[in-house]
Amino acid sequence: MREVRISLIGYGVVGHGVVDVISRKRKMLRGLGLDLKIVSITDHTGTLVNEDGISGESVLSHKTLHEVANSEMSAKETIRSVNSELVVEVTPTNIVHGQPGLGHMEEALSNGKHVVTSNKGPLVVAYDKLKRLADDNGVMLKFEATVGGTMPLINLIERTLVGNTILGIRGIFNGTCNYILTRMAEEQYPFSRALAEAQELGYAEADPTYDIEGVDTAAKIVILANAIFNMNVKYNDVQVRGITEITPESLALAKKHGYVIKLIGEVPALTVRPMLVPIRSPLAVGSTLNAAAIYTDLSGTITVTGLGAGGLETAAAILSDIVSIYRTKRVDAIF
Template structure:
């Protein structure tokens, strides 16, 4: 066995990049004992080479252009932590073209360009590790791709954006409005200055795209994901959901049904006694439903330098083992053999069946329930739970219902008709409900 170190070229020296260096240094002995050879960062790129870092860069050659590292002969594996989908793509493809395995935490790149990246890697017979791209340190890619390899995976649902989960948890525990919880999250570093990608669900949709592909054996198909964020969730809805025995969580959901796949990201009511409803704060969790394993889940830290580095280093260990192995010995990037990855029709939202939550505020209570229940009955929508609150102080009266599982198109009709009732206020609120 070779005892020469695995030489890692690190593109990007931000939080995660420094985490990778720190973890590899701190655990050098343990990692060497596992791998049989040291894993060492020999090169790193940083735009500002003079900036002070929290880790020792001794022995690491720092370059300003990451391309100089991706193309370097004396680097065995490239870790891409630049982010973005343009230069990052060029870097990853350049490394692969030179026969170098790649490890990346870049979910946007994989969700949008992954099919091309994996195809290039396959041709060169190199691994592209991306455990860090979804749910930080939680080894969910490995769990799906290898741990559940015997299953037909029927569904998965994940709290895969820590920013959204933190904000919703604060809104639930403190009764805060979205904007206030967001401001707190920004102050604590849990949300970016421009939080759009997180709170509008785009980041979760990137991750869901990856999870759905490896679970169902379909090509990466980000454009097919229905994406909603959490900006419409109000403290009032959270309170009503609690009164009905539910929590509101932002979920990425992928299901496989007879008519096709569902890929959707949105705020969702979940029964409060489910474990997934109890994963709070910045934690992430993924629930998996396989035909053999039944339901199983993972939870842990979805972000942060060290937690994400944990996943990057796990991939580096896999890479160290894979170098020189024939393709048949490698785990395929998308879990299924490339020639067995098959497109699945993705259902448009209005064909998706689920239970729904509807909350309306009404000017005057009389006749409201009767009118609403009449509309639902006419559309053959059963009511699973209902809550009516009398007006108090200057507030309106409130009616909230949870429906049975119905096609969304039918629920849309119901909402349109309820909205047009004379006593109903503007801000009708609706969310999907999942019981798992």
């Protein structure tokens, strides 16, 4: 049985999801030969450390760590000091400077610890630097959860489609926008009403700018461009247009001619824009779903669909990355 000691940095919705999923799946994971132990959790209120492993029951009822923290160590101090081999970084995204997540990831990789993250900002700002740090220190940087939520996109390309040349990727990468456009098309809602409904249901933030202006999708396109196509691009290299100018009338006209309108991100084209999608296309998914078409030279077009957001859903992608690290290491050891 391989014991994997984890430091969790960030304890918001996704952090709670990580604790919950690891607690729920403990028996299944042990069947894979892995004993995952979260030995520290850090948020803005403090750090909780337990070398024997933190139980989900002891923390999941707490919104923050304020009442249960037993250390004042900062995130970087925790990464340096706690006996862990893997850091899960799930602090809020900032695509301008990448902090504080960028500093956390640099600290972990420099100290020879694997990093698994849902945080887009550091990868948008400094993917090449982080990848070099991981390679130089013999550890892995995994980030499936940054791009497609529950869609197995990056791992699918790197593992299952190995040997294929990836010609392009086109898809819906933002569940909030997809929900808004779906409701506008189904109910003839104006944009403002569909957005308000998305906010009431928790699908959109109080400030939805990143979603509706296409910023979130563009960040994901940058990550795919750099990780899959080795393009070394930045956010400003992407042409971005959001969905705020879409009207119920334009959606109705599209439907009349056999189309839906979706916010589509494309790489290596580096564009994010509303596009006409045939109603019968695999990309014409509704509600908060994401979908992506992967164009290859050998396998044709592979289309994947999955939920784009949510604490448990994002945590599921993080768990997949954690397991893949140790499966990869086991295969490498054979050869």
